[in-house]
Amino acid sequence: xxxxxxxxxxxxxxxxxxxxxxxxxxxxxxxxxxxxxxxxxxxxxxxxxxxxxxxxxxxxxxxxxxxxxxxxxxxxxxxxxxxxxxxxxxxxxxxxxxxxxxxxxxxxxxxxxxxxxxxxxxxxxxxxxxxxxxxxxxxxxxxxxxxxxxxxxxxxxxxxxxxxxxxxxxxxxxxxxxxxxxxxxxxxxxxxxxxxxxxxxxxxxxxxxxxxxxxxxxxxxxxxxxxxxxxxxxxxxxxxxxxxxxxxxxxxxxxxxxxxxxxxxxxxxxxxxxxxxxxxxxxxxxxxxxxxxxxxxxxxxxxxxxxxxxxxxxxxxxxxxxxxxxxxxxxxxxxxxxxxxxxxxxxxxxxxxxxxxxxxxxxxxxxxxxxxxxxxxxxxxxxxxxxxxxxxxxxxxxxxxxxxxxxxxxxxxxxxxx
RNA sequence: GGGGGAGUGUCCCGAGCGGCAAAGGGGGCGGACUGUAAAUCCGCUGGCUAUGCCUUCGUAGGUUCGAGUCCUACCUCCCCCA
Numbered sequence: 001x002x003x004x005x006x007x008x009x010x011x012x013x014x015x016x017x018x019x020x021x022x023x024x025x026x027x028x029x030x031x032x033x034x035x036x037x038x039x040x041x042x043x044x045x046x047x048x049x050x051x052x053x054x055x056x057x058x059x060x061x062x063x064x065x066x067x068x069x070x071x072x073x074x075x076x077x078x079x080x081x082x083x084x085x086x087x088x089x090x091x092x093x094x095x096x097x098x099x100x101x102x103x104x105x106x107x108x109x110x111x112x113x114x115x116x117x118x119x120x121x122x123x124x125x126x127x128x129x130x131x132x133x134x135x136x137x138x139x140x141x142x143x144x145x146x147x148x149x150x151x152x153x154x155x156x157x158x159x160x161x162x163x164x165x166x167x168x169x170x171x172x173x174x175x176x177x178x179x180x181x182x183x184x185x186x187x188x189x190x191x192x193x194x195x196x197x198x199x200x201x202x203x204x205x206x207x208x209x210x211x212x213x214x215x216x217x218x219x220x221x222x223x224x225x226x227x228x229x230x231x232x233x234x235x236x237x238x239x240x241x242x243x244x245x246x247x248x249x250x251x252x253x254x255x256x257x258x259x260x261x262x263x264x265x266x267x268x269x270x271x272x273x274x275x276x277x278x279x280x281x282x283x284x285x286x287x288x289x290x291x292x293x294x295x296x297x298x299x300x301x302x303x304x305x306x307x308x309x310x311x312x313x314x315x316x317x318x319x320x321x322x323x324x325x326x327x328x329x330x331x332x333x334x335x336x337x338x339x340x341x342x343x344x345x346x347x348x349x350x351x352x353x354x355x356x357x358x359x360x361x362x363x364x365x366x367x368x369x370x371x372x373x374x375x376x377x378x379x380x381x382x383x384x385x386x387x388x389x390x391x392x393x394x395x396x397x398x399x400x401x402x403x404x405x406x407x408x409x410x411x412x413x414x415x416x417x418x
Numbered sequence: 419g420g421g422g423g424a425g426u427g428u429c430c431c432g433a434g435c436g437g438c439a440a441a442g443g444g445g446g447c448g449g450a451c452u453g454u455a456a457a458u459c460c461g462c463u464g465g466c467u468a469u470g471c472c473u474u475c476g477u478a479g480g481u482u483c484g485a486g487u488c489c490u491a492c493c494u495c496c497c498c499c500a
Contacts, residue, residue: 259454266455293453327454368447371462377448408447410454 006031007066012224014281015274017059019200022210022223030194030222031068035120038063038195038224039071039187041128041180041202044079044102045094048248049109051260055226055275059197060123061113065278070123071191072110074103077132078180084173085158086201103127109247112310124191128183144182147215148208153177156204177205184209188218195222229275247310254311255335258319259410261303266295269302277305326412330382332404336412343417346403349391352380360405360413372407379406 004010004024008031012018021027030036040056042049049057060070079099094102107125110116114123153159156177159169184206187193196206206223213221245260246252264272270288273279279287287298300320307316322335339359341350353369356362356378363369370388372378378385381396381404394417396403403415 263454266453269455293455295455296453299453299455323454363447365465367465368463372448375448375461377462408449 004028008036008063008068011062011066012059015062016271017055017062017226017275019225019227020203020223021225022207023220026220027195027222027224031066035068036063036195037069037071037191037193038197039073039126039193040197041073041075041078041183042106043075043083044099044106046244047102047105048246048251049106050247051245052229054247055229056198057110057113058275059224059226061278063197064114064121064123067121069121070114071187071193072114072123072125073183073187074107074125074127074129076100076103076127076129078128078176078183079103080133081172081176081179083176083180083205084169085176085205105248109310112312126187126191128179128186131186132179132183140182144178144212144216147212148178148181153208158201158204177208180205181208181212184221185213185216185218188213188221193221194219195224197224197226200225200228249311253337254307254315255319255322255337257311258303258307258316258323261306262299262323263410264299264302269295269298273298273302273305277302278309279305332398332400332402332412332414334400334402334414336404336414338402338414338416340416340418343394346392346397346415346417347394349393352378352385352390352392353388355380355392355403355415356405356407359415362405362407362411362413377408380404382406 004013006028009018009021009024009028038060040060042053042056057072060072063070076099079094079102080096082094110123110125116123116125153174158177159174184193184196196202196209198206203223203225206225210221210223213219244252245257261272261276270284273284273287274281277284287301290298300323304316304320307319311319318335322333325331325333326336339361341359350359352373353366356369356372357364357366363372369378373385373388376384380390380392381398392403392415397417398404401417404412405415406412
């Protein structure tokens, strides 16, 4: 099935968001007929979501944009259990405090993509701790647990690696899929949710929710999953030079976020424009037709669009401008990541190794800084460091009052005297 | 409950006669080539106040001049029998 009647599925399809749908025709019909409420769950395993979760947020964004109601579900309850799907081993259990702190930190990003409120298609943010934490064990077993066949649960791909390798899958983790299934039913009762979306690794969990719904008398529920995204060369999305590509600005600044997208592989540009920006399809088609080195201009537009959605248009353009000055003019820009150092300390002189390792954090240790010097990877004000004993002093300050430290060609940090 | 096997450089996989900061690979980082791309080639990939010192091979002890390597106990996982 390639033609959809509903705006929502049509848009998702043409932009490449769809991996699997449980009952395409039925779901399309539902979306064409009424305002639908759908949700995606986010587990609070870190203080911020990262680029890997952006697809999910975009799904909710399009849902709202095509006139329906998105719910972002925070896993304050399920987070206490930990999703074992496709994991090799159990995650460390998180404390309630950590979970709550992570949730409040994660929450902030959503407002950039969704309009929250009380209206018909206004988004809702809900925490499943609300109903999961107060469940009564015996009642839950009798009302919900009796509908689950362990035989069937064991057959899911999501737990297969564990079982095949005969690695332990604790009873605690085993319950995750039951809780997630229960969430779906509960959300249907409370908010008339009909559809759960998620990454392709969530398919089994979502289907469980649909089955549970059948047995507990909900209307027909639906599942829709997005493809597991990898780059053209097969790497997972969301990893960058210094680790994960976090969405929270305090964990990764707009400039570095912009850089991540600026550096995607050529082969990914067309696909990513559709997935990560809201540019119209005809413009994307035009941009995707560009070949050769001109694709660099397309990448800049792409990076700016993605950054603008998350950090705002102004921050995105500042990041683009900072990159232009840094890479195209070889100059410096105040929008590069900046570390402040006391003027007195700078006057006294800072060893290059310490400057790169301790101050700028561009390398992990003095030892690594030393190795990079040997390999010609460190630069101070664009001059390659050749002597590991060199000292940076006030004389190295530029007219703007900063010293530019670079690791390789792409990573720059400014030391600013204060 | 009985018998057998395994846990290695905190990214992963993985070799390791008692002299080991520990082979090899993947990944990552840097360099060259380019277009801030990919592919390819080269180098690096425990820490430090550094011709030396310190910390690493599941955990804790022991044997030894010296232990990843041998012994004991414990933990975890796997296989076979019950």
